[in-house]
Amino acid sequence: MRVLLTGGAGYIGSHTLLQLLQKENEALVFDNFSNSSPEALRRVKQLANRDFAICDGDIRDADSLDEAFRDFRPEAVIHFAGLKAVGESNEKPLEYYGQNVSGTIALLGAMQRHGCARIVFSSSATVYGESKYLPYDEDHPLQPTNPYGRTKYFIEEIIRDWVTSWPAASAVLLRYFNPVGAHPSGRIGEDPQAIPNNLVPYISQVAVGRLAQLSVYGDDYDTRDGTGERDYVHVDDLAAAHLAAVQFSARTRGCEAINIGTGRGATVLEMVRAFEKAADRPVPLRITARRDGDVARSLAATAKAKQLLNWEAQYDIDDMCQSTWHWQSSNPNGYTD
Ligand code: NAD
Numbered sequence: 001m002r003v004l005l006t007g008g009a010g011y012i013g014s015h016t017l018l019q020l021l022q023k024e025n026e027a028l029v030f031d032n033f034s035n036s037s038p039e040a041l042r043r044v045k046q047l048a049n050r051d052f053a054i055c056d057g058d059i060r061d062a063d064s065l066d067e068a069f070r071d072f073r074p075e076a077v078i079h080f081a082g083l084k085a086v087g088e089s090n091e092k093p094l095e096y097y098g099q100n101v102s103g104t105i106a107l108l109g110a111m112q113r114h115g116c117a118r119i120v121f122s123s124s125a126t127v128y129g130e131s132k133y134l135p136y137d138e139d140h141p142l143q144p145t146n147p148y149g150r151t152k153y154f155i156e157e158i159i160r161d162w163v164t165s166w167p168a169a170s171a172v173l174l175r176y177f178n179p180v181g182a183h184p185s186g187r188i189g190e191d192p193q194a195i196p197n198n199l200v201p202y203i204s205q206v207a208v209g210r211l212a213q214l215s216v217y218g219d220d221y222d223t224r225d226g227t228g229e230r231d232y233v234h235v236d237d238l239a240a241a242h243l244a245a246v247q248f249s250a251r252t253r254g255c256e257a258i259n260i261g262t263g264r265g266a267t268v269l270e271m272v273r274a275f276e277k278a279a280d281r282p283v284p285l286r287i288t289a290r291r292d293g294d295v296a297r298s299l300a301a302t303a304k305a306k307q308l309l310n311w312e313a314q315y316d317i318d319d320m321c322q323s324t325w326h327w328q329s330s331n332p333n334g335y336t337d
């Protein structure tokens with residue numbers, strides 16, 4: 001199959017690219033490298049021992065998209081490209097709507113012009129907002145609480161309308177829970193450009209000595225130990241879910257939203273302990289105030305992914321922490337090493 005990956009040089013895109021190549025698919029990465037490094041692609045090529053096409057372009061640029069679609073003639077698109085920092089989206093909402101929403105509209109237009117009718121989209125559990133019940137199933141009300149989350153919600157609606165207007169089209173909206181971990185080779189992984197916002201990259205930079213200590217945002221939540229509980233999912237499980245979703249999109253029409261998580265939660269302190277075991281060293285921490293906008297618990301209902309994609313997570317939090325540590329300790333400064 002010929003698959004075009006927007007944002008294919010990024011954290012989740014690079015892991016998915018590797019699995020696509022290992023399964024004998026042809027790939028084109030369309031990325032503007034605003035939050036990624038060409039080095040990630042060089043390493044994927046080495047690991048897969050296979051070549052693929054690269055287009056340095058912006059999804060908002062219709063001419064670049066047209067050129068890529070004309071040359072490569074993809075059968076399906078996996079759409080990762082976009083901005084993803086919740087805090088930054090509060091400060092720069094127009095930038096987020098421009099890149100994420102307008103970028104997706106440009107992409108869907110190019111797909112239609114070139115007869116490419118299948119898309120898998122990177123959505124997020126953040127579309128659910130405050131939980132009415134747990135675990136979140138795909139019918140849970142959608143009430144995102146920040147501009148980033150609203151871009152995902154609006155894009156989901158736009159893709160639904162696009163699919164309705166084009167009988168040949170099919171779309172899978174994957175609502176990721178908390179992706180963490182790295183490829184077991186330690187060659188590719190998450191490489192945040194600034195101080196990480198997310199828990200596991202932060203812990204791992206403390207463990208490797210780049211940051212002094214972890215701030216635990218609140219220990220007075222209604223959870224087992226008072227710290228926030230999340231559904232962490234290994235990036236290689238997530239990559240496998242994309243392959244299953246692309247195949248599913250070939251045998252169906254219409255639009256499906258599907259949660260991608262494990263259905264099991266871990267608290268902040270449980271993740272710290274798992275990481276300390278994986279890295280065999282202490283992770284200094286202090287308890288601080290809650291972070292604005294955080295919920296106590298987030299957990300995925302996983303039945304729909306199993307039923308439609310025949311996908312379920314294989315890895316647990318020990319695997320996630322061990323692979324993160326292998327990547328971080330082999331590449332203390334990420335791809336700039
Ligand atoms: P990432 O930043 O590592 O990857 C995104 C890639 O898109 C980068 O390579 C970046 O250079 C590229 N890009 C950004 N804007 C672009 C544009 N206008 N044109 C072309 N390329 C562009 O992020 P990631 O963690 O791999 O996330 C991938 C997708 O999954 C994003 O859409 C994100 O919102 C979504 N998501 C991520 C998480 C998470 O925790 N990582 C959770 C839920 C959803």
Ligand code: UFG
Binds near residue numbers: 086124218
């Ligand atoms: N946390 C800390 N200290 C930190 C960072 C995080 O204690 O330095 C805690 C948070 O309070 C939360 C947990 O660790 O309880 C997880 O926080 P993350 O920032 O790693 O993840 P979130 O669940 O807050 O958000 C993530 C992505 C969002 C996405 C959301 C739902 O960052 O982009 O999952 O998919 F929208």
